[in-house]
Amino acid sequence: MPMAFRNAGLTFGLFATFFIGAVCTYCVHILVKSSHVLCRRLQTPSLGFADVAEAAFLVGPEPVQKYARLAKATINSFLVIDLVGCCCVYIVFISTNLKEVVDYYTETDKDLRMYMAMLLPLLIIFSLVRNLKYLAPFSMVANILIATGMGITFYYILYDLPTISDVPNFASWSQLPMFFGTAIFALEGIGVVMPLENNMKTPSHFVGCPGVLNTGMFVVVLLYSTVGFFGYWRYGENTKASITLNPPQNEILSQSAKIMIAIAIFLTYGLQFYVPMEIIWKNTKQYFGSRRLLGEYLLRILLVIFTVCVAIAIPNLGPFISLVGAVCLSTLGLMFPSVIELVTIWELENGLGKWNWRLWKNIAIIAFGVLGFVTGTYVSIQEILEAK
Incomplete structure (x- = not known):
């Protein structure tokens, strides 16, 4: 998030993060409410994200x-790409932090890709x-x-903050796509929304006011905004792709923080x-016949090798994060929920609302998502190519 703020500016980044957080939260609301409508119409207790899309199109207008x-397959494909992309980002993140520590104490400068390759067996x-x-x-x-x-990283962030007037409030228009991709990567988690709501003891507490969703998203946006705001304020244009890389290398405390967070990210890789493994396996297990267990293990190994190979091919953390956010999360988090709501309510009486306000609202969200997708993808790929 401090890197996102560097691409937006201090004040603009703060307001834009809350705006994107609000839009993401609203899109989760319309997805969950569409799911409730479809569950009632189909008389089924619960639906996953891809199942909601399939159900919406099945009971929607005849032409769709x-x-x-296709709608179900598309969302499953984007979920797999998104989550596999996140696994690749995790590998780059772990390797970058380990390299910082190991290279400093061994007084070497080994290739980052070597650290990624060393992670493969683990x-x-x-x-x-x-x-x-x-x-x-x-x-x-x-x-x-x-x-x-x-906590250790925040100690370094808040220690000896510079004058706030020295930090620009707005970066430049050309940097905003990178901000969008990074911010939505951090804030969007729509892939886990439906499983979470479906497994709650009282699903009615998920949406509403304040509700689990609103409370959780407010805390998340507040935390990310705080880290982004103070991280960029402290390090300015020297802010790195991960804020853990900014504290001084010659102090054991800061180096221990890098190791802790690298280990933590490694432990959450599983x-x-x-989730992507479950989606892939569900759609391929029939091809393995009686050797399903062996087939699943083989598929798991191949998928891990694939994530490491992608990380080795794109070792630049900042643009990689922005690319995953722009490509996957602008579609999953913004465009698809709006399309699902439109298809769900299209034939309902007064479904589009007075003056068709729900139609125009969803068109605006889809347009915002398309703009972020196109510009964020273009700028991220450009940054990746320039870094090679």
């Missing part, structure tokens, strides 16, 4: 009904855990490490890897 399976072993229950303890340890590491 034939695209129901990631393969970790990815072979098939039961989500066994991944939960690793997540708990990761939470503790993240909290401790970020959870991030679990």
